Amino acid sequence: MTANTAGLGMTNAETPEYLDLKARAAASNLDPETLLATDYLNHFNEIVMLLEMVPDMPEIMEEVKIWQPKGYADHFRDSTIADRELAIEAYEHVLPVYREPFDQTVDQLNNLIESCVARLDSLIAVSDLDLLREQAGVMSRMIQRLLDTASGIIHGATNTMDQKEIDLIIDT
Numbered sequence: 001m002t003a004n005t006a007g008l009g010m011t012n013a014e015t016p017e018y019l020d021l022k023a024r025a026a027a028s029n030l031d032p033e034t035l036l037a038t039d040y041l042n043h044f045n046e047i048v049m050l051l052e053m054v055p056d057m058p059e060i061m062e063e064v065k066i067w068q069p070k071g072y073a074d075h076f077r078d079s080t081i082a083d084r085e086l087a088i089e090a091y092e093h094v095l096p097v098y099r100e101p102f103d104q105t106v107d108q109l110n111n112l113i114e115s116c117v118a119r120l121d122s123l124i125a126v127s128d129l130d131l132l133r134e135q136a137g138v139m140s141r142m143i144q145r146l147l148d149t150a151s152g153i154i155h156g157a158t159n160t161m162d163q164k165e166i167d168l169i170i171d172t
Contacts, residue, residue, distance in 0.1 A: 021089070025086065029081060029083045030086060030087060034098040034102075034153070034155070035095075037076075038155075043070050044150075047113055048143050051113075051117075051120065051136060058129075067113075069113075072087075072091050073091055097158055098153055102150065102153045102154070108146055112139070116135075116143065120135060
């Protein structure tokens with residue numbers, strides 16, 4: 001009884017393996033329903049903090065440019081949290097109802113951050129510090145909204161932001 005969505009190898013809730021992971025997640029940092037961990041969002045919180053510092057310290061843009069997207073499993077492979085192995089194992093068994101909107105939101109975050117970095121870098125290049133401050137604030141809030149969406153999914157919500165809404169905010 002395996003439901004395979006987009007080749008992700010996700011299992012139905014009824015399998016013994018899934019039930020075992022849910023039981024193990026209950027005593028960990030993972031949400032026992034979704035099998036996802038909020039610790040992954042720390043990777044994004046790091047870049048948000050840097051982006052928020054750019055208007056006051058444009059030279060930090062070099063550090064901002066070093067930041068790279070990191071997949072869920074890769075984040076935990078590099079992590080020191082106690083539940084890292086469980087987080088990696090459980091990710092392959094997250095139900096599609098959570099996994100698909102979560103992955104979509106992470107993709108949106110990565111794309112938005114890439115756009116933000118390019119936009120802020122171009123504003124620094126033309127020394128438009130007023131617009132830099134404004135754009136950094138708007139972009140930081142947009143990234144935070146996506147982080148809130150990802151956090152909600154980790155805790156059982158299945159709503160995502162529409163790409164048109166994200167594009168509208170980036171364009172303004």
